[in-house]
Amino acid sequence: xxxxRRVDENAVVTGRDASAAIESLIGDxxxxxxxxxxxxxxxxxxxxxxxxxxLAAILHALTGHPGLAIALTIGGIACGVALxxxxxxxxxxxxxxxxxxxxxxxxxxxxxxxxARVTEAxxxxxxxxxxxxxxxxxxxxxxxxxxxxQRSPWQLLRPAAAAAICTAMAIAVTTLGSSRPxxxxxxxxxxxxxxxxxxxxxLDEAALAETLATELSTPDGRVDTARGGRDQxxxxxxxxxxSPSPGNPQALAAEDSENLRREADGSTAAxxxxxxxxxxxxxxxxxxxxxxxxxxxxxxxxxxxxxADDGExxxxxxxxxxxxxEPGAGARPGATIGAAAARPPAARREARLSPAETAYVASWxxxxxxxxxxx
Amino acid sequence: xxxxxxxxxxxxxxxxxxxxxxxxLDGVIVGQPALVTDLVTAVFAGGxxxxxxxxxxxxxHLAKALAAALGLQYSRVQCTPDLMPADMTGAEVYATxxxxxxxxxxxxxxxxxxxxxxxxxxxxxxxxxxxxxxxMQEMQVTHAGACHRLPSPFCVLATxxxxxxxxxxxxxxxxxxxxxxxLKVPFPDRDSLRALLDVSLxxxxxxxxxxxxxxxxxxxxxxxxxxxxxxERCKQAAVNLVLATQPDAADAxxxxxxxxxxxxxxxxxxxxxxxxxxxxxxxxxxxxxVADLEAVALPVLRHRVLLRLESELDGLDAxxxxxxxxxxxxxRT
Numbered sequence: 001x002x003x004x005r006r007v008d009e010n011a012v013v014t015g016r017d018a019s020a021a022i023e024s025l026i027g028d029x030x031x032x033x034x035x036x037x038x039x040x041x042x043x044x045x046x047x048x049x050x051x052x053x054x055l056a057a058i059l060h061a062l063t064g065h066p067g068l069a070i071a072l073t074i075g076g077i078a079c080g081v082a083l084x085x086x087x088x089x090x091x092x093x094x095x096x097x098x099x100x101x102x103x104x105x106x107x108x109x110x111x112x113x114x115x116a117r118v119t120e121a122x123x124x125x126x127x128x129x130x131x132x133x134x135x136x137x138x139x140x141x142x143x144x145x146x147x148x149x150q151r152s153p154w155q156l157l158r159p160a161a162a163a164a165i166c167t168a169m170a171i172a173v174t175t176l177g178s179s180r181p182x183x184x185x186x187x188x189x190x191x192x193x194x195x196x197x198x199x200x201x202x203l204d205e206a207a208l209a210e211t212l213a214t215e216l217s218t219p220d221g222r223v224d225t226a227r228g229g230r231d232q233x234x235x236x237x238x239x240x241x242x243s244p245s246p247g248n249p250q251a252l253a254a255e256d257s258e259n260l261r262r263e264a265d266g267s268t269a270a271x272x273x274x275x276x277x278x279x280x281x282x283x284x285x286x287x288x289x290x291x292x293x294x295x296x297x298x299x300x301x302x303x304x305x306x307x308a309d310d311g312e313x314x315x316x317x318x319x320x321x322x323x324x325x326e327p328g329a330g331a332r333p334g335a336t337i338g339a340a341a342a343r344p345p346a347a348r349r350e351a352r353l354s355p356a357e358t359a360y361v362a363s364w365x366x367x368x369x370x371x372x373x374x375x
Numbered sequence: 376x377x378x379x380x381x382x383x384x385x386x387x388x389x390x391x392x393x394x395x396x397x398x399x400l401d402g403v404i405v406g407q408p409a410l411v412t413d414l415v416t417a418v419f420a421g422g423x424x425x426x427x428x429x430x431x432x433x434x435x436h437l438a439k440a441l442a443a444a445l446g447l448q449y450s451r452v453q454c455t456p457d458l459m460p461a462d463m464t465g466a467e468v469y470a471t472x473x474x475x476x477x478x479x480x481x482x483x484x485x486x487x488x489x490x491x492x493x494x495x496x497x498x499x500x501x502x503x504x505x506x507x508x509x510x511m512q513e514m515q516v517t518h519a520g521a522c523h524r525l526p527s528p529f530c531v532l533a534t535x536x537x538x539x540x541x542x543x544x545x546x547x548x549x550x551x552x553x554x555x556x557x558l559k560v561p562f563p564d565r566d567s568l569r570a571l572l573d574v575s576l577x578x579x580x581x582x583x584x585x586x587x588x589x590x591x592x593x594x595x596x597x598x599x600x601x602x603x604x605x606x607e608r609c610k611q612a613a614v615n616l617v618l619a620t621q622p623d624a625a626d627a628x629x630x631x632x633x634x635x636x637x638x639x640x641x642x643x644x645x646x647x648x649x650x651x652x653x654x655x656x657x658x659x660x661x662x663x664x665v666a667d668l669e670a671v672a673l674p675v676l677r678h679r680v681l682l683r684l685e686s687e688l689d690g691l692d693a694x695x696x697x698x699x700x701x702x703x704x705x706x707r708t
Contacts, residue, residue: 098608101664112606112662128602131386131661 018137022113025140025147029104030096032147039154041086045079046159052078053166057173068174103150104143109136384592389599389656393419395587396444397657403440403580404433406567413558413674414441416657419597420649422555423511423531425496425546425678432560434534435494439581441532442490445593446586448526450488454499456542460506463493464516465523481518486510489526489590496533497543504550507531511553528593548637548681555646556671557678559694596656603652604662612665612708613651616672617644619704620680620697630699634686639679647675665708672701 056071091099097110113136116123123129353361384392393415400411417424418441426434435451442449452463465484471477485491486507496504510516511531516523533554535546551557563571574580588596619628620638631638651667658667677693686696 101608107660107662107664107666108606108609109660109662109664111608112604115606116604123604126602127383127385128604128661132604135659135661 018133019117021140022110022133022136025143026093026096026100026110026114028144029100029147030091030093032151033091033096033099036152037086037089037091038083039152039156041082042154042156043159045082046156046163048078048082049075050159050162050166053163053170057166057170060170060174068171071170071174100143100147104146106136106139106143109139383598383602384595386599386656386659386661389596390659392588392592392596393653393657399444399584399587400437400440403574403584404437405570405574406563407433407437407560410437410558410560412657413556413671416650416653416671417556417558417674418445418528418530419593419600420555420646420653421528421530421597422646422649423533423553425551425554425557426532426534426560427537427557428534428560429538429562430536432562434560435492436575436579436581438490438492438532438534440584443581443584444587445490446589447489447528447530447593448590449490449492450485451492451494452485453494454496454503456498456500456544458499458503460503463503464506464510465518467519479519481521481523483523484516486516487523487525489528489530491529491531493531493533495536497535497540497545499544501544501547504544504546508550508553526590528590528597551678552640552642554678555650556674558674600652600656601649603655603660605648605652606662609651609663609665609668610648612704613644613647613668615708616647616668616676616701616704617641619700620676628700628703630696630703631680634683634691634696635680636683637681639676643675643679647671650675669701669705673697 052075053071056066056068056074059065060067093114094111097106097114100106100110101108109132113124113132116129116132124133397411397415400415401408404411414424414437426437428434438451439449441447452458461484463484463486465482465487467479468482469477470480493499493507496507510525510529514525514527514529516525531554536543615626617639618624618626620631620635621627622632622635622638624638627638647668648663650671651663654667654670655661655663658664660667673694676697680693680697682691682693682696
């Protein structure tokens with residue numbers, strides 16, 4: 001009787017050992033599955049990081065957006081979410097048993113044992129249940145062996161290399177892109193915008209100087225005034241009834257005054273008023289379109305609407321009548337006709353003139369001086 | 376072991392007996408190990424078997440050898456178009472009792488045996504074929520309002536010839552569904568043919584075969600097989616397999632949708648699991664695996680699915696379609 005009880009106790013202990021061995025294996029399988037899940041998540045996170053960096057570099061090269069900080073933030077969030085999800089989603093025991101059945105030679109024994117233990121504990125006491133316990137416990141060593149062979153490496157080399165390359169590319173593109181005179185990025189746009197504006201202003205000044213020099217230079221290289229050029233054209237076009245003659249300084253002054261007023265108002269001269277071709281609208285064409293460029297030339301058409309305080313030198317309309325009070329006073333042959341009497345601008349530091357403007361002012365001053373002396 | 380049901384044997388003993396029977400039949404039916412394994416599986420699972428093969432391949436010989444090995448009461452019915460149901464199930468005859476009185480007594484037919492060989496069953500008329508329905512499913516025969524129980528174990532082995540179909544009556548679907556397995560008897564290979572001369576040239580091995588088991592042993596092993604554990608995973612796999620053959624089901628395999636007109640019945644599901652349990656015992660396992668289901672899927676399902684006419688005209692048969700269905704099912708399990 002004692003011997004039989006001892007045998008029964010040994011059987012129970014053996015059963016407990018078998019159950020412990022099975023549970024240990026399922027726990028190991030569960031950890032292995034979790035680790036595999038983490039490996040996959042890490043690989044996916046690195047690939048996602050590389051993709052995000054590559055996309056950020058491409059987008060930045062095309063549009064100037066987004067900046068490196070935004071790309072790094074998005075990539076960090078994506079990687080963090082992937083890793084956190086893989087960490088939080090630990091495989092359950094049933095999944096581990098199923099994996100052991102499928103991949104570790106369990107032949108459905110682990111699932112059956114788990115179900116019998118959890119839902120039908122009484123079945124483990126039947127001959128089939130005991131045989132199942134023996135069979136499964138005998139399978140544990142081979143399953144553990146297969147599990148040890150199944151452990152795969154992390155295989156992070158390629159995704160890590162891709163992530164590093166794409167990150168370096170994104171850094172290079174965003175860094176170089178912010179130093180170029182292109183549209184500024186959101187992150188470092190303000191200094192770039194200032195430098196671009198300064199460059200544009202320099203270009204405008206140079207263009208203005210070149211244009212004025214072209215307009216004021218005569219074919220023999222001598223610098224002439226704008227009025228001289230216009231008078232030359234007026235003398236060439238035969239002198240229409242509406243256009244003043246070169247020998248009529250009052251009419252010329254009045255016309256100049258009117259033109260200056262129109263320019264100041266932003267309006268164009270009437271057709272046939274004697275201005276250069278293309279500078280006015282040609283209403284004679286069927287579609288009433290202008291032969292001038294559709295886009296006005298901002299470098300030539302200076303804004304003169306401001307007051308005298310901004311340093312612009314404008315003709316004084318009120319002084320025209322008192323200045324040209326004698327016909328033919330300024331119409332000496334070979335002498336340039338002075339502009340309508342205007343006060344030279346006050347010499348200020350910011351009112352620097354270009355060489356062409358300086359030549360114009362010098363000529364104007366000489367003519368004015370001559371006219372005063374003649375009076 | 377204290378919870379063992381009456382007549383149940385241990386798993387090791389059950390496996391040993393199964394393997395012994397299989398080994399004995401392998402020695403008699405040369406070169407047909409798969410056929411013998413399936414036949415033993417069906418008998419110990421309590422099912423009936425439809426054997427299909429050309430004449431001379433040893434179908435009748437196999438049935439006789441099985442009955443001899445298991446010590447089962449054996450009877451044979453040779454089906455012809457003029458065979459009547461009473462010729463199979465039995466009839467009432469006018470007899471005189473020992474007391475001198477005369478009365479009608481029921482005289483059991485050949486179906487009252489533990490292993491019934493119904494040879495060339497497709498040559499019997501549908502009426503005679505239908506007489507087997509109740510016997511195969513209910514294990515009883517009703518005659519003149521009286522039910523007569525059939526002996527246990529009870530197994531019907533029916534044979535049919537795939538050629539010479541003139542004058543035959545193909546089994547209806549309801550009749551086919553009663554058979555657990557439909558086994559095709561293949562033509563033996565060269566080595567098997569050579570070995571056949573040594574085994575059965577001058578003598579009939581089945582006639583000299585001594586029983587290695589009794590009908591009670593068969594019942595005990597069958598009871599042990601019924602105690603094999605079945606996990607939820609395997610139950611789901613069996614259900615999925617049956618549903619995969621249903622062309623209108625949402626889980627149908629693409630091959631089933633394309634080629635099948637009707638799929639397997641719920642009885643096929645039961646047969647699948649019962650046969651898989653015997654296979655598990657043969658594999659020395661107290662639990663069913665998906666591999667057991669897969670091993671018995673083809674003989675269980677091949678006569679329970681109906682092909683579309685277009686597929687039949689294309690030369691397809693049920694085995695080819697089911698092989699595709701099994702491949703799809705295996706990938707999803």
